[in-house]
Amino acid sequence: MTTPPTSDIDLFADGVVLDPYPVYAELREQGPVVRLRKNDVHVLTRYDAIRDALADWESFSSASIGFNPMTNEALAGTSLASDPPMHTQLRATLTENLSPRALRGLKGRIEVKADALVAELVEKGTFEAIDALARAFPLEVVADLIGFTGHVRDNMLRWGQAAMQVIGPMNQRTAESFPIAGELYSWCSQVRATDLTEGSVGRGIFDAEARGTVPPNTAGHIIHQYLGAGVDTTVAAIGNIVALFGSHPDQLDLIRQDPSLVPAAFNEVLRFWAPVHAWGRRTTKDVDIDGAVIPAGAQVAILFGAGNRDPRHYENPDAFLVERNPIDHLSFGYGPHGCAGQGLARLEAHAVIEALSRRVKRLVVGPEVRVPSNITRSIEELPVLEVIPA
Amino acid sequence: MKIVLDRPRCEGHGLCEEAAPQLMHLDDDGELVLDREQVDEADAALVNAAVRVCPVAALRIV
Numbered sequence: 435m436t437t438p439p440t441s442d443i444d445l446f447a448d449g450v451v452l453d454p455y456p457v458y459a460e461l462r463e464q465g466p467v468v469r470l471r472k473n474d475v476h477v478l479t480r481y482d483a484i485r486d487a488l489a490d491w492e493s494f495s496s497a498s499i500g501f502n503p504m505t506n507e508a509l510a511g512t513s514l515a516s517d518p519p520m521h522t523q524l525r526a527t528l529t530e531n532l533s534p535r536a537l538r539g540l541k542g543r544i545e546v547k548a549d550a551l552v553a554e555l556v557e558k559g560t561f562e563a564i565d566a567l568a569r570a571f572p573l574e575v576v577a578d579l580i581g582f583t584g585h586v587r588d589n590m591l592r593w594g595q596a597a598m599q600v601i602g603p604m605n606q607r608t609a610e611s612f613p614i615a616g617e618l619y620s621w622c623s624q625v626r627a628t629d630l631t632e633g634s635v636g637r638g639i640f641d642a643e644a645r646g647t648v649p650p651n652t653a654g655h656i657i658h659q660y661l662g663a664g665v666d667t668t669v670a671a672i673g674n675i676v677a678l679f680g681s682h683p684d685q686l687d688l689i690r691q692d693p694s695l696v697p698a699a700f701n702e703v704l705r706f707w708a709p710v711h712a713w714g715r716r717t718t719k720d721v722d723i724d725g726a727v728i729p730a731g732a733q734v735a736i737l738f739g740a741g742n743r744d745p746r747h748y749e750n751p752d753a754f755l756v757e758r759n760p761i762d763h764l765s766f767g768y769g770p771h772g773c774a775g776q777g778l779a780r781l782e783a784h785a786v787i788e789a790l791s792r793r794v795k796r797l798v799v800g801p802e803v804r805v806p807s808n809i810t811r812s813i814e815e816l817p818v819l820e821v822i823p824a
Numbered sequence: 825m826k827i828v829l830d831r832p833r834c835e836g837h838g839l840c841e842e843a844a845p846q847l848m849h850l851d852d853d854g855e856l857v858l859d860r861e862q863v864d865e866a867d868a869a870l871v872n873a874a875v876r877v878c879p880v881a882a883l884r885i886v
Contacts, residue, residue, distance in 0.1 A: 489881055526832065535836035535854030761839065761877050769881040770833075776879060777837060 438726040439464045444472045445735060446501075446603055448806040451711060455752075458740035467723045473603060475501070475733045477712075479740045481747035481764070483723050487715065487736060488768040491517050496771055498716035498733055501603040501808075504612070508619070512659060518770060525774065527648050528656055531635045534777035541781055544575055548785035549793075556793050556821050563799070563816040567786070568673035575782055576664055580657060581634025586621065593618035594665025595810070597658075601714070602808025615662075622658035635660075664775045670709035670812030671700075671779065672786055677816055678703055678754055679790060680799030685756045689791040690824065696791070698759035700783045705763035706754045708739035711811045713767070738764045739811070796822040826886050827861050827871055833882035840883060844874035 441464060443457055444450060450457050458479065461468045466483035469476050478484045487494045495517050500506045509515035513524035530536065551571055555561045569591060577587045596614035599607055627640035639656050642648040648656070679686045689695045715734040720727050728734065741764045743751040748760060766773035773779070790797075800817035827847070836854040847870060848858050863871055875883045 522832065529835050533835040533854075534838060538854055761843075766879055768879060772879040772881070774835075777835070 435722060435725055435727050438467045438469050438476060438723075438728065440469045440471055442471055445470055445475065445477065445712060446473065446605060446808055451806045451808065451811065452804050454711060454737075454739060454811070455743065458737060458743060461737070462740050462744060465724070465726060467726055467728055470735075473501070473735070475714075475735045476717075476728045477735045477737050477740075478723075479737055479744075481741040481744040484736055484738065484741040484764055485762075485768055487734070488764075488771070491521075491770050493718055493721045494715035494734060495718050496521070496715060499714040500601040501712075501714055501733065501735070502600075502608060504604075505600050505608075512655060513774070514659060514663070514771070521770060525770070527642075527652070528659060528774050530642065530647070531638050532660070532775055532778060536635075537777055537781060540579070540778075544781050545785045545788070547571070547574060548782070548789045552786070552789035552793050555818075556823050559821050561818050563676040563818050564669070564673050564813055565815075567676060568669050568813070568816075571672060571786060572665060572668040572782055575778075576661070576668075578631075579635050579778070580660055581630035581632075581636035583631060586629075589617065590661060590665055591669075593621075594661055594669075595807075597662035598666045598809045599807060605808070607806070607808050618661065619658065622654040622661075625654045625657060627653075660775070663773075664778070666810045666812070667709045668775075668779055668782060670707075670810050671704065671783055673813040673816060674707045674709070675700070675703050675783065675787060675790070676797065676818070677799060677802050677813055678706065679794075680797040680816075680818070682754050683796050685754060686791065686794070686796070688756055689787065690795070693788065693791065695756055696784050696787045697780070698761075699756040699787055700780065701760050701763055702754060702756050702758050703783075704765040705742045705748070705758075705760040707811065708742055708763075708765040709810055709812065710738055710765065711807075711809055712737055713809070738767075793824055794821055795824045796820075798822075825863055825865070825868065825871065827858055827863065827875070828884050828886055829856060829858055830882045830884075831856075833880055834878075835880055835882075837879055839877040839879060840874040843877050844870045846870065847874065 462479040466480040498506050513528045596611040599611035600615045602608045630636035639653045643653045712735040717728050717732045719730045766776045798820040802813045803815035805814045834856050838850050847860050
């Protein structure tokens, strides 16, 4: 048994978060686990190591999902940052209103919204895809679902973005985002049932609290998790759909010819560009990965995007191929902490892909603009220069 | 071999049903029903696929 190889790469440097794939390839070749001196973290780089770690909550605790202690303290006691058995109870509460089971009735409404939005954009002919689609659509869906109105609706994007940003190490991006994440936290600590639209999921959580199925004074925290985890990541995924279809017209053609490829196409979008760049765990004991030992108490970073491009698991991993259907991609995580909102994310993304593939023959996109971000890797601006309608 | 469902963990994502519709389905309430729990070696590939795609690891083989 040996210590893992080390590297001087800074995982959160601007250049790395903007374009992490060359770095992922380098680290993956060094080993399934590499210690980054600058960040003082052990990164998991290969598919099998990542999937095994996600399943093994006893060795890889979620008590340290963030890369700075302030965020981990703030998240303590939430579903996101707890381990079984406490996590199991909190997770059930979180998913009671968010599981595919609970969302079954929403599919039709989400499809109608996506179709109307895409139809309007096709009609316009040119548009800025991130504002007009990637941000607009999930904001509308999530706001209506949870029951947000007024200033909360207006702040959702800023708040959601900041909630992800503060999970990073204590760099400038994190420091600047703390006050904004604090606005969200403070609102969620004070929100009352009557602040949310009648009949919404948010109101349902308060009803559950009143019935006693949700512990007292936790409804606001659950809403915090929905918003913190569900906005920025979905915006990233939908922006990536537009960018990848624009740059791979042959792949869009395949979906147009065979609409049953829609779920496979979303899986491939998530595999190809993981919305979440790095996510933390902390080892509870010495963990042996292929002979290299991560010591107990070490901060770990799971690199979903590195695992998703591991040639040991996916053939020709750097190619974007919608027929591949990589249903076991890592971008939603896996196991006890597998993304709680993935059912809703699928409903939204499938509706967008379906509407695009039905109404669009070709998207001519300009260069994508990205800005560095700690945790979510997304496109900031993406001009659609021309739409050739179907 | 036997398929075991950890019912509290199952959230009804339905990916297992897509992978192995011969063995399991979601009922009208979105609850997973194992149509066959005891399966032959001949169905091993199907069972493995269903277990593998569960995003919350609610299925296992014993």
